[in-house]
Amino acid sequence: MDSALDNYILEHAGNTPEVLKWLEGETVKRAGHHSKMLAGPVLGRFLAEFSKLVAPKKILEIGTFTGYSAICLAQGLTNDGSLDALERDDRHISLIKEAFERAGLSSKINLHFGDAKELITKMKGVYDIVFIDANKREYCTYYNLVFDLVKPGGYILADNVLWYGKVAEETPSNDAQTQEILKFNRMVKDDRRVSGFILPLRDGLYIIKKL
């Protein structure tokens, strides 16, 4: 999507909270070129509005980075709701904590550092929304590990499932990430326990509803 359309969409979305503008700037300063991993305002506004529609009591995020999408998703939580954020890399811990504090979400977001594949098995509870946004080579594993933790009628959202358009190339690249995303998309399509749709938003967001 070109930036003129992005700007137009953003002009018609709810205001981006100041804390997210601050967090994006700090992430660029501290994480350099890695900052492109952050969801950003267009996907971020969508995640916030989607979460408000669902009004989840519990959200699980797999891949938190500096906390941008966690803050967006948390905007829809019920008053007594909470979000479990799983992240392998603790190098941005002070930034994440400051962002959650500034967003007034410190008491609602539980940060768990470690490998999501292990952490998921320790999570208790039934989630209304799971957001998958960690290692692209592990999407099938996350999906299978998390599936039973999702409430019937709940959602799994998976980011980057169009993988820069590589999934639709005539001869898709053989690299591990492209192959795993292709496998993941096929697996979801063939899974009779869910229905889903790939929203061509930014790099593709699979919205998967557990039946």
Ligand SMILES: C[S@@+](CC[C@H](N)C(=O)[O-])C[C@H]1O[C@@H](n2cnc3c(N)ncnc32)[C@H](O)[C@@H]1O
């Ligand atoms: C694309 S970034 C997440 C961006 C974040 N959701 C946002 O919108 O700001 C992916 C993150 O997943 C983390 N990650 C990768 N593999 C992981 C794993 N096995 N367990 C936990 N986190 C992982 C990376 O350290 C990175 O911070």
